[in-house]
Amino acid sequence: MPRLNREESQARTKNLLIEAARDEIVRKGFAQASVRDIADAAGFSQGAFYSNFPDKEAILLELVQRHQSEERAKIEAALSSAGGDVAKAMAGIEKWAATINSDPAFAVLAIELQLQALRSPSFAEGYNELNRKHRRALGTFVTKLFELFGKKPPADPVDIATGFIALGRGMALVSKDGETSRSGRIMVTFLKALIGSAPADGGKK
Known part of the structure; x- marks a missing residue:
């Protein structure tokens, strides 16, 4: 797989976080799906979440x-x-x-x-x-x-x-x-x- 540049890597991280958020919110509900849960499910840290989104x-x-x-x-x-x-x-x-x-x-x-x-x-x-x-x-x-x-x-x-x-x-x-x-x-x-x-x-x- 070709190495991603910075913009591509950021887009990939964002997409993975969005998909993880979707799955977590569907499974647990908005209130119970924490930022930590979403970040963990996507394979990233909470810092990666907050560098892409201000909140849930x-x-x-x-x-x-x-x-x-x-x-x-x-x-x-x-x-x-x-x-x-x-x-x-x-x-x-x-x-x-x-x-x-x-x-x-x-x-x-x-x-x-x-x-x-x-x-x-x-x-x-x-x-x-x-x-x-x-x-x-x-x-x-x-x-x-x-x-x-x-x-x-x-x-x-x-x-x-x-x-x-x-x-x-x-x-x-x-x-x-x-x-x-x-x-x-x-x-x-x-x-x-x-x-x-x-x-x-x-x-x-």
Whole structure:
């Protein structure tokens, strides 16, 4: 394995700490997962943790940001690769939807995030801002998808996106073992129904 330079080594350390924090928080909960636990699980000292993150809340926000960025990138790729073809666009959305809740641990993490936001005003500030940004971006994707079908969103696209986020999180909590694709199928069913019942966009020919 080639020797890593300083920037690469720091990025690797940060990634390992983030993954360890995710696992520890899912297993123990935010309150019980200590900085020492996270650092030990990643194979580093507490000093290495604090050289990358000021506290546990900061690493949790990093987890949120990464997850949301990855989700947006997948949706954007699905829409962009369709090239204006509605069938390809929906096929891309269905392929993405099949991956929703494929990681059961994230459902647990999502609950920890919400609980911490209720308990900590400082965390809530950053967490809520990330969620607002995420919903706005998803709202843009909703608008693009409806436009491809020549339809007008029946409500504020951001509100529609928020509803689907809530549906996905709820399904993560009720899905049974071996049914990780169920969430995606249900979300696509609702999305198709919403598009089908939406009024035609008067600006489209």
